[in-house]
Amino acid sequence: MIRYIRRAAALCLLLLVALLVNAARVQLFEADELDANPANRRTTIARYDQPRGNILVGERAVTGNKETGEQLSFERTYLHGPLYAPVTGYASQTYGTTLIEHAEDGILSGTASLLAPLPFWNEFTRGRQPGGNVVTTVKESMQRAAYAGLSGRRGAVAALEPSTGRILALVSTPSYDPERLSGTGAAVTEAWTRLNASKSLPMLNRAIRQTYPPGSAFKIVTAAAALDARVVTDPDAPTDTPSPYVLPNTRTVLPDEARGCGKASLADAIRVSCNTVMAHLGVEVGLAGMVETAGHFGFNDSGLRIPSGVARSNFDTDMSEDQLALSSIGQFNTTATPLQMAMVAAAVANGGDLRYPYLVDRVTTGGGDTVRQQGPRSYARAMSPSTAVQLQRMMVDVVENGTGSNAAIDGVTVGGKTGTAQHGVDNSGLPYAWFISWAQPRDSGRPAVAVAVVVEDAAAERADISGGGSAAPIARAVMEAALEG
Incomplete structure (x- = not known):
């Protein structure tokens, strides 16, 4: 009898060990897979x-929460949702997260190890802390000035502090209210369908996720390449470029809409926006030199994060000379985000030292204790300091005596460059108007702000200066807000 009891006991012990092994296997090796299973509601409920x-933004929360009284207890709310949507993104119980809501989800949801009282505490307990806060670099007055300036037109504004890389404004219009996507149910589904079906693409973050041909605004990059390569040694000396200019190895004629471009100097070509001079200079610099300089400004970087991912701005690395000529004036396959073009202006303003752009200043616990601080860091030496000084002078001339006069601010040194990008079949679409600029108080040794504005549906009597009429006034309003302190 005892023998059978021992056998039964051994069998029970064996079964108990098997249960423990299986439980350990599930907890250690299958937990993540089970957590991620769509049928598992516990993760979502938690x-x-x-x-x-x-x-x-500053010291003011632009997000919040409301109790739902349902199984998913808390739902995201947004203060001035359309104004800050290109910064915050959305946090939806149905459609997930985007932008800062996505990039800093661990902090905001309380699962990040930075918020835990001890190292590996969250991982060990599979728990989480109260949600932390994310403090952005955005300045409210500048954000509002950019949003009001665009007035709902399709376009975007990006503004940077050149000396640090802090993003001071990031606006995309037309915009949307992310709170309409926060919860669940028919109303959320209807809002999602309507927003995605809209021809104006309100959920597209044009400031960092849309690339445009930069047109003449790109001539600043070409000028930097020509000066650094010593293709141009005296910006005020005449060049040997005729107007019109025949593209290399073709019969295609590149005209100028501006007057006085025949054999114009680099300084004059920037001031009145001569296509011929800048296209010819790009060819003289050569493909390798242009690619290298464009890369120093941030083009062709597919890994730029602010912390949200930024679309890659493009400058082709394999082109014929005629294609290189067009690329050097911001056409052909050259494309850029507004943030990228703000980086171009910032590099000039900051003496050639381009700072890495960033949107999050610091993250804190729910109680306000800082757990991570973002500081300035160098992205690249975009050009030599002497080249930057020469370009600063030329960009100031654009505002004081050229196509960018609408950006002038009394008592402030303002540099700028207009740009227009033709697009559509046979360039039949309304041109994209660009303006890039920077502003510096005359009693200060440090530039206050660099701005890039693009307006998709611009129009002007002279196409190559539509950026001066449509985009420059917006840039001026943003710069004035930056200078108010």
């Missing part, structure tokens, strides 16, 4: 059972 941390 995610929304406490308020989400906030995103701040």
